[in-house]
Amino acid sequence: MARTIVVTSGKGGVGKTTTSAAIAMGLARKGHRTVVIDFDVGLRNLDLVMGCERRVVYDLVNVIQGEANIRQALIRDKRCEELYVLPASQTRDKEALSKEGIGAILEQLSGDFEYIVCDSPAGIEKGATLAMYYADDAFVVTNPEVSSVRDSDRMLGILASKSRRAENNEEPIKEYLLLNRYSPKRVKVGEMLSVEDVQEILSMHLLGVIPESRSVLSSSNAGVPIILDEDSNAGQAYADVVARYLGEEVPHRFINDKKGLLGRLFGG
Amino acid sequence: MGLLDYFRASRRNSAAVAKDRLQILIAHERAERNSPSYLPLLQNELLAVVRKYVHVDHDAISVSLEQSDNQEILELNIVLPENGQAEHAHQR
Numbered sequence: 001m002a003r004t005i006v007v008t009s010g011k012g013g014v015g016k017t018t019t020s021a022a023i024a025m026g027l028a029r030k031g032h033r034t035v036v037i038d039f040d041v042g043l044r045n046l047d048l049v050m051g052c053e054r055r056v057v058y059d060l061v062n063v064i065q066g067e068a069n070i071r072q073a074l075i076r077d078k079r080c081e082e083l084y085v086l087p088a089s090q091t092r093d094k095e096a097l098s099k100e101g102i103g104a105i106l107e108q109l110s111g112d113f114e115y116i117v118c119d120s121p122a123g124i125e126k127g128a129t130l131a132m133y134y135a136d137d138a139f140v141v142t143n144p145e146v147s148s149v150r151d152s153d154r155m156l157g158i159l160a161s162k163s164r165r166a167e168n169n170e171e172p173i174k175e176y177l178l179l180n181r182y183s184p185k186r187v188k189v190g191e192m193l194s195v196e197d198v199q200e201i202l203s204m205h206l207l208g209v210i211p212e213s214r215s216v217l218s219s220s221n222a223g224v225p226i227i228l229d230e231d232s233n234a235g236q237a238y239a240d241v242v243a244r245y246l247g248e249e250v251p252h253r254f255i256n257d258k259k260g261l262l263g264r265l266f267g268g
Numbered sequence: 269m270g271l272l273d274y275f276r277a278s279r280r281n282s283a284a285v286a287k288d289r290l291q292i293l294i295a296h297e298r299a300e301r302n303s304p305s306y307l308p309l310l311q312n313e314l315l316a317v318v319r320k321y322v323h324v325d326h327d328a329i330s331v332s333l334e335q336s337d338n339q340e341i342l343e344l345n346i347v348l349p350e351n352g353q354a355e356h357a358h359q360r
Contacts, residue, residue, distance in 0.1 A: 145286075146286050146289065146290055149290055149294075150290065150293060150294065150297075153294050153297065153298070154297070157297075157298070157301045187283070190281065190282060190283045190284065191282055191283060192283055193283050193286055193287060193290075194283065197283065197286075197287045200287075200291075201287065201290050201291055201294060202294075
């Protein structure tokens with residue numbers, strides 16, 4: 001029985017796809033058979049961030065509509081054999097997704113995989129609500145910025161009321177806060193909401209803080225999930241997130257600006 | 269250094285301002301989200317009843333549901349006009 005994780009945020013551009021790619025790769029590298037599904041029908045991008053865009057043959061909608069079976073649509077990652085990608089379709093018809101169709105696919109995958117990571121599109125329309133409907137856990141990706149925090153709170157409301165677990169009166173979806181693009185330096189001078197501020201406002205369990213990092217762009221440029229860049233702060237932070245999610249005790253890092261004067265003068 | 273402190277202080281405000289604004293907004297949005305769906309209808313019907321006797325504006329009535337530890341309080345607030353009684357007599 002697989003555990004289904006939705007990576008969501010409400011707001012766009014906060015790092016959902018980057019996070020989905022990173023944690024899926026992280027879970028797989030820890031030996032857990034993982035599939036990551038792109039729910040952004042019409043605007044597929046997970047394939048690009050994962051670096052498998054040229055290997056897409058069939059997609060999520062093909063499977064729902066019976067034009068391909070799930071095995072034909074899954075793309076096996078070339079770097080980690082426990083990881084598979086199920087790309088979104090480029091069709092403009094968002095109605096192609098259905099609750100029953102998604103339910104059937106997740107049911108099938110559930111037998112073969114330990115973790116199913118659902119990369120939600122932005123917004124609160126069909127793709128986003130379907131990505132979270134079947135979830136057991138939600139990673140709410142938030143930037144320390146007013147509109148993102150507000151939208152995250154909106155998503156918490158939707159997670160609590162419009163999921164399968166809510167409808168069946170089951171134990172609610174577990175919500176984890178993932179604070180992304182954090183800049184301790186800017187927090188220190190009062191320019192940016194601190195991790196404590198965001199936690200206090202949203203009252204959520206903090207899974208991790210990902211520092212703002214130039215490596216994220218270079219990684220996506222190359223189609224390499226950031227977690228594989230073990231030298232980068234962001235990559236290490238994602239590795240911590242995966243370990244923490246799996247129950248390991250890992251202290252939070254990258255929250256404080258530790259650089260001294262010399263570091264500030266000479267460091268990047 | 270004094271000048272630097274000045275700039276730092278003004279910047280320090282922006283995160284604090286963001287936090288204050290978000291806390292107020294989110295508390296409001298959560299209250300709205302968690303209120304039962306019958307509240308607007310209840311408000312309209314109450315208003316109709318009150319209007320039979322006293323002329324009040326639509327926004328003179330508010331209904332809210334507050335939840336504390338183990339009790340729910342339905343609060344009904346009607347602002348009567350100063351000359352409400354007179355208008356009432358007039359309408360009759």
